Amino acid sequence: MSGRDLFVFVALTVISSMMAPKARGNSEGDALYALRRSLSDPDNILQSWDANLVNPCTWFHITCNQDNHVTRVDLGNSNLSGHLVPELGKLEHLQYLELYKNNIQGSIPVELGNLKSLISLDLYNNNISGTIPPALGKLKYLVFLRLNDNQLTGPIPSALASISSLKVVDVSNNNLCGTIPTTGPFEHIPLNNFENNPRLEGPELLGLASYDTNCS
Template sequence: MASASELSSLFLSFLLFISPALSTNSEGNALHALRSRFKDPTNVLQSWDPTLVNPCTWFHVTCDSNNHVIRLDLGNSNISGSLGPELGQLQHLQYLELYRNDMGGKIPKELGNLKSLVSMDLYDNRFEGQIPKSLAKLKSLRFLRLNNNKLTGSIPRELTTLANLKVFDVSNNGLCGTIPVDGPFRSFPMESFENNKLNGPELKGLVPYDFGC
């Protein structure tokens, strides 16, 4: 009969044998949770196998040398569904490309946790609700394109603190109130705001007019 130490050794060996099939990292978990929210009629996400140790071998996912997810490329992929708070776990993500799909629902406030994000392209979808104020925490953000959605409410004044923001487009939504003029908003063309319910640029020194939004 096997001793206790032998049984313990056998059990450990068994765990080591099955662990590759069971283990995954937090980023893989986050992406798999994201996939569960999507309808993917053309099987764009068929390589997203949750049994892999990390998602760096999945199509449309790019990792850095440390196996951290830095890019998610799902633009123009015929995907529908919604985004969830799990996206906020991709702490090293730099590029979030989800444009030209059929995604709806609200933009999760947890996207404000993506401190490394350089580009967020959610344009040409069906996102609704307000632009999260939490996006003001994305101090590395250079490109924010939310045009051609169904967003409502006002443009968060908190976004004027994004000193690195070079491109901002919210045209063709249902936004209301006034257009900020501070920070990077000084240089954005009016085309970035057209086809909304906006009342034009706010005046310096006056309280922004967002009543009724």
């Protein structure tokens, strides 16, 4: 290898190593910017969410860890409307997704089940419809699941009973059907966290399967 070729090789290696963390940051920034595009923001809460910035850690309402991975999205009570996007599932280090008290519509993306670090999912007081994705049962670190005061239908997925860390579940004031799980963390969830779902039939009876496939 000639001296010139060696210089070019070293230069390309250095440039590649410098670009690597930016590409990682861009992936998270792209996911969040997809959310911004899907939302109406009359109060300009998301004004700092600039797609030209490589790292979203400089945006308001975003918290990152020391490795510049997004760990919190805090957009509760922000007068936002629109819908959630599947790209949110790419935020694999996200621990808190706070979108409560807005006017978000549409369904809960199945891809939120990919948020393997998630501790808190707060979507309460919106106009979210559709079913609760069973894929949320993959969130093994989830502690808080608050989906109350929406327009959700269908059953409470039995997969949620496998999340041993789950402490708070509130699905009150929806239109859910079927039965309420009683195993795992659901042993300690108060029944008033399920109230005002006219088609819920009460707790599961021991030895009987839930109504996961018998209501819609």
